[in-house]
Amino acid sequence: MTPIEDIIIAAAKKAVQELFNQEATDKLIQLQHTRKDFEGDFTLVTFPLVRFAKKSPEATGKLIGEYLVENVEELTGFNVVKGFLNLVVGDAYWFSFLQEIAPLPQYGVASKDSKGLRMVEYSSPNTNKPLHLGHLRNNFLGYSVAKILQANGHPTVKVQIINDRGIHICKSMVAWQKFGNGETPTSSGMKGDKLVGKYYVAFDKAYKVEIAELIEGGRTEEEAKKQAPLLLEAQNMLLKWEEKDAETVALWEKMNGWVYEGFEKTYTEMGVDFDKLYYESNTYLTGKDIVEKGLEQGVFYKREDGSVWIDLTEDGLDEKLVLRKDGTAVYMTQDIGTAIMRFNEFPGLESQIYTVGNEQEYHFKVLFLILEKLGFSQAKSNFHLSYGMVELPEGKMKSREGTVVDADDLLDEMAQAAQQIAEEQGKLEDVSDEDKKELYKAIGYGALKYFLLRVDPKKTMMFDPKESIDFYGNTGPFIQFNYVRTRALLRKAAANGIQVGSSELVSLTDGERMLLHKLYDFPATLSAAAAQYDPSQIANYVYDLVKLYSSFYQGTPILKEENDAIRGMRLELTKQTGNVIKTGMELLGIHMPERM
């Protein structure tokens, strides 16, 4: 079925040609959705056309409107308001649209792997601290974008790069050696990442005491910070690690292993996963040979002290270091190496999408530019999925001030809150305890995911632990609730042998027409969300759809309708709405329960 918009646009072009003897470009034909308060489905803006028509906007609209209704059988009427030509699509079209999507396995979703391979990187944690609220936004975003790309026909590789080496993990290691008394996740019953995080905090605390003592003894603050024995020990540990000292490496592996176990649990709860993991301990040395090659190509230049730079002043940026004077790699070196490694590893890879906070915008701008200059033209379509910080009422999250919202704790609280509400409602008495547990998670986690994903990624967002997350109104559970309503209707229909769908054309109510029009918009929403790497568009779309359905449900008999054809149509509409809700929400990583 050709999209109705294409039909109208083509006909409108012909109209302009025939009526005004003027070639119509895409710019001249502006077709948009008709606003709610006016009658019609699509609106043609006539202002761009008046200079060719040599008539008023109203008269121009009337002429084109008459032409279109005459020549496009799907259109049954029009009206012109202040130069806006509102076109009415007939019930027959909407009805046949419903017939057409009914048998599809997943309406709106493009056929699998029909487009180019994309890589999405997200999470990318340090191994010295547990995951927090910021990671939740990151993971939900990255995971959702990967799913959205898949739904648009792109195969994807989901990856994370784990920052498993460096001074931060050495700090935890030193503290554990000193104060740990051999404590393990098993002996303490603590999650591995929490345990390692605990020693990172312990390090910081002891380090501060040492600094204070040194200042007491007459050092300046700056000296004290550099000379504190604990810090020297951690630095020494890092050196030993780099020399591959067996004992150090063994400890490092043990503690990182604990962290991975802990992370794995959190990821499972979050419902995210990865196709491939990269570790910085493997990649931190890469990129140096590429810098060497780039030097030969003249992309980079060497300064007198031996350090290597790239001059990006012509591109409006500044000069950037890519190799230290001692020949060691910096962050940028590593990222160049990793990116190129991935392009080589996955030959068909169109682009890499990096889900990283907006504080690194400059870094990625530089990185992509360097990659291009090195001859990797794919980098042109690389994308930094940059997102804003999640702020708390008291400001930014600061681990030092204990204002970090822990991911595990928050997930747990969400499920508990869902449980409390569900118990108050008392609709689940015959559900097994195990299923209840799953349900509370679906609802609680769904609320959290929806809350974090419905906001434009690039915006800084506010999270008030006490008030932010609701289960009523514009929320995940509201959407789940309406999905549950569609399922309940269909279950009942099936149990009573009532037919879903009908081939008999019946006239539609306004509510039904609006719902159908909204369903019709789903594929366009999906591709826009993919093009802009923006899950919030899907969240907002699904909410709009659900509001329409909820209103329809409340005001129109569905199962109780006595006319077979109308009831069949309404049930089919219910079914398709449910399907689209489910498809959309699963792209956000949110599960849809069958009842609640």
Place this chain on the structure above:
RNA sequence: GGUCCUAUAGCUCAACUGGAUAGAGCAGCACACUUCUAAUGUGCAGGUUCGGGGUUCGAGUCCCUGUGGGAUCACCA
């Protein structure tokens, strides 16, 4: 100082990428449950879209400028 992001109802967010009278949720008020699941629906009230210029038939959206908030410009990662 340079660059980037951002400012919309009391609060949290939308606005189909330049279109009509700027929309939702929460909070407030008023109605509607012997009902196809009320985690709901229908209303009311709430706005100088940060200020000032400009472009355009038309600006919350684009340009300039000022102000507030955030980020970044490390031989840190």
